[in-house]
Amino acid sequence: MSGPIRLTSTAALSAVFVVIFASAAVVAKLNYPAEAASMPLFIGGIGTALSFLQLIVELRASRGAHEEQIDLRKDLPIYLWVWAFVGAVVAFGFVIAAPIMLFAYLRWRSRESWWLSVLLSAAIFGILYGLFETVLGVPLFEGLVTPMIEDWLTAAGWLKS
Amino acid sequence: MDPHVIWSSLAGLLLTPKLLGLMLLAIPLGVFFGCVPGLGGKLGIVLLIPFVYGMDPLPGAVFLLSMHAIVHTGGIVPSILFGVPTNGPEAPLLADGYPMVRAGQAGRALGASLSAAGIGGLIGVICLALILPVVEPFVLSFSPIEFFWLAIIGITLISALAGKMLVQGLIVGCFGWLIGMIGLDPQTGVQRFTFNQLFLWDGFDVISGVLALYALPEMMQLGRGRGRDRRRSQDIAAASAQPEITRYTFAEVWDGVLDNLRHWPLTLITSVMGTFIGMIPGLGGEAAGWMCYAFAVSRSKDPERFGKGAVEGVIAPSTGMNAKEGGGLLPTLFFGVPAGSGMAIMLGALIMLGIKPGPLMIVHDLPLVWSLIWAIAISNLICTAFLLIASKHMSAIAHVRAGLLVPVVLVFALLGTFLAKDHWESLLVFAGMGAIGYVMRRNHWPRPCFIIGLVLGPTAEVSFHKAFALHGLTFLTQPTSLVMMAIVVIILAVNLRKTYGPKAARTAGEAGHVAPPPGGSI
Numbered sequence: 001m002s003g004p005i006r007l008t009s010t011a012a013l014s015a016v017f018v019v020i021f022a023s024a025a026v027v028a029k030l031n032y033p034a035e036a037a038s039m040p041l042f043i044g045g046i047g048t049a050l051s052f053l054q055l056i057v058e059l060r061a062s063r064g065a066h067e068e069q070i071d072l073r074k075d076l077p078i079y080l081w082v083w084a085f086v087g088a089v090v091a092f093g094f095v096i097a098a099p100i101m102l103f104a105y106l107r108w109r110s111r112e113s114w115w116l117s118v119l120l121s122a123a124i125f126g127i128l129y130g131l132f133e134t135v136l137g138v139p140l141f142e143g144l145v146t147p148m149i150e151d152w153l154t155a156a157g158w159l160k161s
Numbered sequence: 162m163d164p165h166v167i168w169s170s171l172a173g174l175l176l177t178p179k180l181l182g183l184m185l186l187a188i189p190l191g192v193f194f195g196c197v198p199g200l201g202g203k204l205g206i207v208l209l210i211p212f213v214y215g216m217d218p219l220p221g222a223v224f225l226l227s228m229h230a231i232v233h234t235g236g237i238v239p240s241i242l243f244g245v246p247t248n249g250p251e252a253p254l255l256a257d258g259y260p261m262v263r264a265g266q267a268g269r270a271l272g273a274s275l276s277a278a279g280i281g282g283l284i285g286v287i288c289l290a291l292i293l294p295v296v297e298p299f300v301l302s303f304s305p306i307e308f309f310w311l312a313i314i315g316i317t318l319i320s321a322l323a324g325k326m327l328v329q330g331l332i333v334g335c336f337g338w339l340i341g342m343i344g345l346d347p348q349t350g351v352q353r354f355t356f357n358q359l360f361l362w363d364g365f366d367v368i369s370g371v372l373a374l375y376a377l378p379e380m381m382q383l384g385r386g387r388g389r390d391r392r393r394s395q396d397i398a399a400a401s402a403q404p405e406i407t408r409y410t411f412a413e414v415w416d417g418v419l420d421n422l423r424h425w426p427l428t429l430i431t432s433v434m435g436t437f438i439g440m441i442p443g444l445g446g447e448a449a450g451w452m453c454y455a456f457a458v459s460r461s462k463d464p465e466r467f468g469k470g471a472v473e474g475v476i477a478p479s480t481g482m483n484a485k486e487g488g489g490l491l492p493t494l495f496f497g498v499p500a501g502s503g504m505a506i507m508l509g510a511l512i513m514l515g516i517k518p519g520p521l522m523i524v525h526d527l528p529l530v531w532s533l534i535w536a537i538a539i540s541n542l543i544c545t546a547f548l549l550i551a552s553k554h555m556s557a558i559a560h561v562r563a564g565l566l567v568p569v570v571l572v573f574a575l576l577g578t579f580l581a582k583d584h585w586e587s588l589l590v591f592a593g594m595g596a597i598g599y600v601m602r603r604n605h606w607p608r609p610c611f612i613i614g615l616v617l618g619p620t621a622e623v624s625f626h627k628a629f630a631l632h633g634l635t636f637l638t639q640p641t642s643l644v645m646m647a648i649v650v651i652i653l654a655v656n657l658r659k660t661y662g663p664k665a666a667r668t669a670g671e672a673g674h675v676a677p678p679p680g681g682s683i
Binding site: 009010012013014016017020021024027028032033035036039040043044046047050051053054057074075078079081082083085086089090094098101102105106109110111112116120124128132136138140141144 | 329381597
């Protein structure tokens, strides 16, 4: 095994777990009474030790891991798509954001045909609005931005209150 | 056991239009999740969770369990016809199923496998029904001490689930346990790890965790490549480019059904084997299928036929993988210890529906238990009959492209996450934990350990405090504790030996590698 130590994805994952477990143990020790802190301290301690051990193993293994590189060009776009999807739903709610993002994904990521993209998006809109909101009466999250836009449009007289 | 409860549960299922309708709806859905590469029963449950939101416990549980019980039966069709296992447990079918198809025996292979799966599913629930009266007094004698140790035994099974990645499995299990501590401490009422966020006050729910660590990473992996260039779809397309080998008549299918009668001892024994494998936490459907296949090979007078199209090699894994569903229900329902990752997700869904798995189910919820047992039996029967007739047409489902699935599944996963707690902040947690889950998946870290930690960790903590309040630390030296401690040590020793013992090192050495594949650079 030779070459410089490199930060591989598993090493980074192990480091993330070291931080999570150690932080949990510190938070528990500083903030909670002994009875409530005992189990977080126990699990946090074991988790920190194991993650640290794994981090060392991964860093040692990274010296010979030239052929195991993850292709960022393939991984980053899917992360961005997922976060954009979640961000859009948080901002504009399920009924508006989900069909639009679904259409965008199908058309520009999966390169599906226009008609299939429109058809599936309409079906999802039908399920979310028609089935869940109207038939089942399940109120879906309407987003953080949508109510603000509605208020603004109402104040401007474009929308009836 | 009151026979009235048993038969009234069956009558309730068959005579209540809502329940029967939900079961009939669950069957095509289960076939769909089984047929489409990359979906499967676990994702099936999490994707159907939004639809059972707000349902009464019985219809919701019947719907989910009916779907989950027949997923592997659905997966038989593309696995045998195209030689591509849609999910892990169907893999043993390829050894003899696909050679039979190539030899022009597609109908016989399908008939044998589908009917074996139906028989296996039925025998699995019959075994469970026979075991119930034996288990009842045993379960009812449990105190917090036994519950504490049972949870610890369940957590110890991480060593079996993790295989060669023991340290990673323990890290992931501890992470699940830590996440399970979020919310109000059951002893003191102090808020733990809530950071003054209202949505975390009543804890982190299992469904959100499962969706983030299972559904999202699976979809990210499927959606990783661009366009329509998915390998598995190409494999299926390549296999289906030879339509002449997948043509068959119903007479050939019937001949396959009769093969189960010709080999009835094998069908019966592997069904019982599958049931008991299903009861052992940590052993999944893959283990059931391969162990039953190995049994068929070992008892055969001419084992050299296996791998070249022996019908016994199709029957054995089919019965095993379906029979284990009945067996898996026992530890899941009565001990709250999921038998495998699929049952762990089912456990979370049952809790969300308001069902409290544990020994009290045998006292208070016996009609529900029997309804679930009957639901597995009936859905297996209907699904087998349906697929024996319509399998030719069902195989088309396997052609659904990953590019279409990814965004649709993502919408339902987000919906499930939101509905599980009714807090929009859960969506952000979903995205954050999903990113961690994706890195875990890419590096083959054992994600089922997270669910074991998340489900059993809090049970262990609560039981520990109760036992401690009743007996002090002396509960650790009581005979029950000593016996269960010995079981924990034996499980750990067996799994450690299996993973790191001389035989494992020799096998790994022969395979050309000892360490698990290191991660890629970021």
